[in-house]
Amino acid sequence: MSDPSAPLSSADGPARAQCPYCGVGCGLEMKPPTAAAAGSEAIWTARGDRQHPSSLGQVCVKGATVGETLHRNRLTTPLYRQRTDQPLAPISWDRAFDLLEAQVRRTLAEKGPSGLAMYGSGQFQTEDYYVANKLFKGALGSNNFDANSRLCMSSAVSGYVRSFGSDGPPCCYDDLDQADTVLLIGTNTAECHPVLFQRLLKRKRKQKQALQIVVVDPRTTATSDAADLHLAIRPGTDLALLHGLGHLLLEMGGVDRAYVQASTEGFEALAELWALWTPAKVSRFCGIEERQLHQLADRWEASPAVLSLWSMGVNQSVEGTATVAGIINLHLVSGQIGKPGAGPFSLTGQPNAMGGREAGGLAKLLPGYRSVTDAGHRAELERHWGLAPGAIAPESGLTVWEQIEAMERDALGLWWVAATNPLVSLPWLDRVRAAVARCPMVVLNEAYAGTETAAIAHLVLPAAQWSEKAGVMTNSERRVTYCPAFRVPPGEARADWAIFAELGRRLGFEEQFRYGSSAEVFDEFVVITAGRVCDLSGLSHGLLHEHGPQQWPFPTGTSPGGGTPRLHTSGRFPTASGRARLISEAPMGLGEPPDDDYPLVLTVGRYLEQWHTMTRTAHVERLLRPHAAPLLEVNPVDARTHGLVDAGRAEVISRRGAVTATVQITERIRQGTVFLPMHWGASQEQACEANRLMHALGCPISQQPELKAAAVTLKPIAAPSKPRLSNSGDHPGLRSEPKS
Ligand SMILES: Nc1nc2c(c(=O)[nH]1)N[C@H]1C(S)=C(S)[C@@H](COP(=O)(O)OP(=O)(O)OC[C@H]3O[C@@H](n4cnc5c(=O)[nH]c(N)nc54)[C@H](O)[C@@H]3O)O[C@H]1N2
Ligand SMILES: Nc1nc2c(c(=O)[nH]1)N[C@H]1C(S)=C(S)[C@@H](COP(=O)(O)OP(=O)(O)OC[C@H]3O[C@@H](n4cnc5c(=O)[nH]c(N)nc54)[C@H](O)[C@@H]3O)O[C@H]1N2
Ligand code: SF4
Numbered sequence: 001m002s003d004p005s006a007p008l009s010s011a012d013g014p015a016r017a018q019c020p021y022c023g024v025g026c027g028l029e030m031k032p033p034t035a036a037a038a039g040s041e042a043i044w045t046a047r048g049d050r051q052h053p054s055s056l057g058q059v060c061v062k063g064a065t066v067g068e069t070l071h072r073n074r075l076t077t078p079l080y081r082q083r084t085d086q087p088l089a090p091i092s093w094d095r096a097f098d099l100l101e102a103q104v105r106r107t108l109a110e111k112g113p114s115g116l117a118m119y120g121s122g123q124f125q126t127e128d129y130y131v132a133n134k135l136f137k138g139a140l141g142s143n144n145f146d147a148n149s150r151l152c153m154s155s156a157v158s159g160y161v162r163s164f165g166s167d168g169p170p171c172c173y174d175d176l177d178q179a180d181t182v183l184l185i186g187t188n189t190a191e192c193h194p195v196l197f198q199r200l201l202k203r204k205r206k207q208k209q210a211l212q213i214v215v216v217d218p219r220t221t222a223t224s225d226a227a228d229l230h231l232a233i234r235p236g237t238d239l240a241l242l243h244g245l246g247h248l249l250l251e252m253g254g255v256d257r258a259y260v261q262a263s264t265e266g267f268e269a270l271a272e273l274w275a276l277w278t279p280a281k282v283s284r285f286c287g288i289e290e291r292q293l294h295q296l297a298d299r300w301e302a303s304p305a306v307l308s309l310w311s312m313g314v315n316q317s318v319e320g321t322a323t324v325a326g327i328i329n330l331h332l333v334s335g336q337i338g339k340p341g342a343g344p345f346s347l348t349g350q351p352n353a354m355g356g357r358e359a360g361g362l363a364k365l366l367p368g369y370r371s372v373t374d375a376g377h378r379a380e381l382e383r384h385w386g387l388a389p390g391a392i393a394p395e396s397g398l399t400v401w402e403q404i405e406a407m408e409r410d411a412l413g414l415w416w417v418a419a420t421n422p423l424v425s426l427p428w429l430d431r432v433r434a435a436v437a438r439c440p441m442v443v444l445n446e447a448y449a450g451t452e453t454a455a456i457a458h459l460v461l462p463a464a465q466w467s468e469k470a471g472v473m474t475n476s477e478r479r480v481t482y483c484p485a486f487r488v489p490p491g492e493a494r495a496d497w498a499i500f501a502e503l504g505r506r507l508g509f510e511e512q513f514r515y516g517s518s519a520e521v522f523d524e525f526v527v528i529t530a531g532r533v534c535d536l537s538g539l540s541h542g543l544l545h546e547h548g549p550q551q552w553p554f555p556t557g558t559s560p561g562g563g564t565p566r567l568h569t570s571g572r573f574p575t576a577s578g579r580a581r582l583i584s585e586a587p588m589g590l591g592e593p594p595d596d597d598y599p600l601v602l603t604v605g606r607y608l609e610q611w612h613t614m615t616r617t618a619h620v621e622r623l624l625r626p627h628a629a630p631l632l633e634v635n636p637v638d639a640r641t642h643g644l645v646d647a648g649r650a651e652v653i654s655r656r657g658a659v660t661a662t663v664q665i666t667e668r669i670r671q672g673t674v675f676l677p678m679h680w681g682a683s684q685e686q687a688c689e690a691n692r693l694m695h696a697l698g699c700p701i702s703q704q705p706e707l708k709a710a711a712v713t714l715k716p717i718a719a720p721s722k723p724r725l726s727n728s729g730d731h732p733g734l735r736s737e738p739k740s
C-alpha cells in the first residue's frame with residue numbers, strides 16, 4: 001500500500017475523496033490534468049465515484065466543477081500588518097510564528113487563558129479540528145474554541161443530546177429508499193443536498209404512491225415543487241405545527257403505547273401540552289389551513305415508515321433546540337425510529353460538520369462526544385494528552401457570539417479565525433466589525449486571497465486546502481471518507497493542523513504536538529473515541545484508503561464494511577434511565593417578530609450553484625450563470641404595499657442596517673416574508689450583505705443565532721433615468737445596476 005499521507009502524482013491515476021462542499025459527502029473521483037494541459041492552470045476534473053456507498057456515482061454541479069476552483073486566487077505566503085489600515089505585506093513563516101507566539105504569551109500574562117479565542121469550521125478535516133482543540137482546550141487551558149457549526153448544527157446537537165442522551169444522527173441514506181413518508185422541514189434539499197434529493201425524486205418517479213413527500217417551508221422552493229403536500233407556514237412557527245400534529249396523532253390512536261412505555265419518559269406532560277394545540281389554534285398560529293394539518297396527520301398515521309429530514313429552517317431559530325425535540329418527540333411517540341426508513345435525520349450542512357462534533361469542535365465539547373463540564377471527561381482527555389490534572393478548564397468556553405461580545409469588552413488579546421469567513425456569515429455585521437476592530441491581534445488561516453475577513457485581520461496564514469492535505473471527513477450518515485493529498489499546495493501554504501501543531505511545539509508542548517503526519521494525528525484521536533457512541537477506534541487512514549469509506553460506530557476489530565447503518569435500534573438510549581426523553585416546550589415564535597415599523601420577515605438562505613461566501617464558486621462561470629446577482633424575493637401583495645416593481649431596486653432596512661437588492665416579485669414566497677441569499681459579501685461586485693440586517697438573538701440552549709429571520713421593511717429606489725446595459729446572466733428580468 002502506498003503512503004496515504006504522501007501526495008499522489010498523476011501517475012497514480014484518479015484520486016478518490018469526499019466532495020469538499022455539502023454534508024451529503026458524495027464520493028468524487030478526481031482525474032489528473034493531462035500532460036498537454038499541465039502547467040499553472042492544470043485542472044483536475046471531477047466525476048462521481050461509483051464506489052462511494054453514500055452517493056453511488058452521483059454528483060451535483062458544485063462537486064462536478066470543484067477542480068476549476070482549486071488553483072485560482074490563492075494565498076501563497078503569510079501576510080502581516082500592525083494596523084488594519086495598512087496594507088498586508090508578505091513575511092516568512094518563522095516571523096509569523098514569532099508574532100503569534102509573542103501575542104499568545106502576552107495575552108496569557110495580561111488576561112489569562114480566557115483572553116485567547118479561536119473560531120474554526122466544519123470545513124476543517126477531522127485532524128485540523130482535533131489538533132486545534134488539543135491546542136486550545138488542552139495546552140492553552142482555554143475552552144474558547146468554537147466553530148461555524150454554532151451557526152449551523154448546534155441546535156441539532158443539543159436536540160439529540162437532550163432527547164437521546166448523546167449526539168449522533170440515527171439514520172442513513174438507505175432510509176430514503178425505504179420510507180413511505182418523507183417530511184422535509186426547514187430544508188431546501190433540492191438546492192442544498194441535491195444528490196440526496198435526486199435519490200428521492202428518482203424513487204418518486206418509479207413509485208408515485210408508495211412515497212409521499214411533505215415539505216414545510218414558508219417559501220415555494222425547488223424542493224416543495226416535488227411535494228405531495230406543502231405547508232407554507234409562517235416563519236418561526238414549526239414547533240406549533242409539530243405539536244398540532246402530535247395532537248391529532250393522539251386523537252387518532254397513532255401512539256405506539258408499547259414503545260412509549262418501554263423506551264421513553266415524559267409522555268404524560270407531552271400529551272397535556274399537545275392537547276392544547278388544537279387544529280384551529282395551529283391553523284391561526286402557523287397561517288395554514290386546518291385541512292392541511294389533517295392531511296399531514298393522516299399520512300403520518302398511515303405510514304409504516306416516516307423519515308424526517310431537517311436543516312437550517314429548523315436549527316437557525318431562537319427555539320431551534322425545542323423544535324428539534326418537537327420532531328424527535330413525534331418519532332418516539334409513534335415508534336418511528338430505529339427501523340429501516342424511519343427516524344429523525346438532521347442533514348448536516350458542511351462536509352465535515354460531523355467530524356467536528358466527533359473531535360469536540362464546539363465551546364462546550366471535548367473529543368469523543370464528551371463535555372468540558374464533566375470532570376471525568378476532562379480527566380480522560382488530560383491523561384490522553386499527557387497534561388497535568390486540572391489543565392482543562394471546567395467551564396464552557398465562549399461561543400462565537402460571546403467571543404464578539406468579549407472583544408467589545410476588550411477581553412480578548414487574540415482572535416484566531418480559521419476556514420470560515422465570519423465577516424460575511426455572522427449576524428449583525430456592523431456590530432461584529434466594530435467589535436473585532438478592538439482586538440489587538442486577529443489571525444486568519446485562509447486558502448484564498450481577498451476575503452472579507454482578511455480585510456480585518458493583522459496576520460493572514462496561507463492554508464493548504466482539500467486536495468492538498470490528507471485527512472478524513474464524516475458526512476451526514478456517519479460515513480467517514482479518507483481524502484488524500486493529490487495536489488501540491490501553492491507557495492508556502494500549510495495544512496491547518498500543521499500550523500496549530502507548530503505553535504504548540506513553540507509554546508513548549510513538544511511531546512504533545514510531535515506529529516509526523518496527519519495519519520498520526522488521526523491514530524491518536526480515534527483511540528479516545530473507543531467505547532463512545534461515536535466509536536471510530538477501528539479506523540485509520542490506511543484502512544480507509546485501502547477499503548474505502550466506513551460508517552461509525554466502528555470499534556477496534558470491526559471488519560471493513562461492518563460499520564453501523566442505524567443507531568438506537570434496541571429501544572435503549574444512552575441516558576441515565578436508558579429511556580429517551582420526551583420534551584414538552586411551548587412555542588415562543590420569532591426572536592424579533594414583525595411590527596408596524598418593520599412589518600416583514602426577512603429569511604436568508606442559499607442558491608444551488610453557490611457555496612456560502614463564494615470564495616470558490618464565484619470563480620466558475622457555469623456556476624454564476626443561473627444567478628448572476630442576488631435577488632430579493634417579494635410576494636406581489638407586499639410589493640404593491642411597498643411600491644416595488646419587478647427587476648427594480650429596493651432598500652431592505654432592519655433595526656441594524658440597510659442593504660439594496662434587485663427585486664423579484666413572485667408568488668413563490670408567502671405574503672409577509674421576503675428572501676435574500678446569504679452569498680454575496682462586501683468583496684463581491686454585486687455585494688448584498690444580508691447579515692448586516694440580521695439580529696444575534698439565539699436559542700437559549702444551543703446558542704445558535706436565528707439566522708433565518710429578522711424584521712425588515714422595504715423602500716423602492718427610484719429607477720435611474722439613463723438606460724442601462726443589460727446583465728450578461730440569462731436570468732429573465734434581471735438588469736445590471738450600480739453597486740450600492
Ligand atoms: N448550494 C449550496 N448547498 C449547500 C450550502 C451552500 O452554501 N450552497 N451550504 C451547506 C450548509 S453549511 C448548510 S447548513 C445547508 C443548509 O441547507 P438548507 O437548510 O436546506 O438551506 P437554507 O437555504 O439555508 O434554508 C432552508 C430553507 O429554510 C426555509 N425557512 C426559513 N425560515 C423557516 C421557518 O421558520 N420554518 C421552516 N420550516 N423553514 C424555514 C427557507 O425558506 C429555506 O428554503 O446547505 C449545505 N449545502
Ligand atoms: N443569514 C444567514 N447567515 C448564515 C446562514 C444562513 O442560512 N443565513 N448560514 C450559516 C451557516 S449554516 C454556515 S455553515 C455559515 C457558513 O459561513 P462561512 O463558514 O463563513 O462560509 P465559507 O464561505 O464556507 O467559509 C469558509 C472559508 O474557509 C476557506 N477555506 C476553505 N478550505 C479551507 C481550508 O482547508 N483551510 C482554511 N484555513 N480555509 C479554508 C474558504 O476559502 C472560505 O473563506 O454561514 C452561516 N451564516
Ligand atoms: S450534493 Fe453536496 S457533496 Fe454531493 S456533489 Fe453536490 S455539493 Fe458535493
Ligand SMILES: [Mo]
Binds near residue numbers: 151152349350
Ligand atoms: Mo451550515
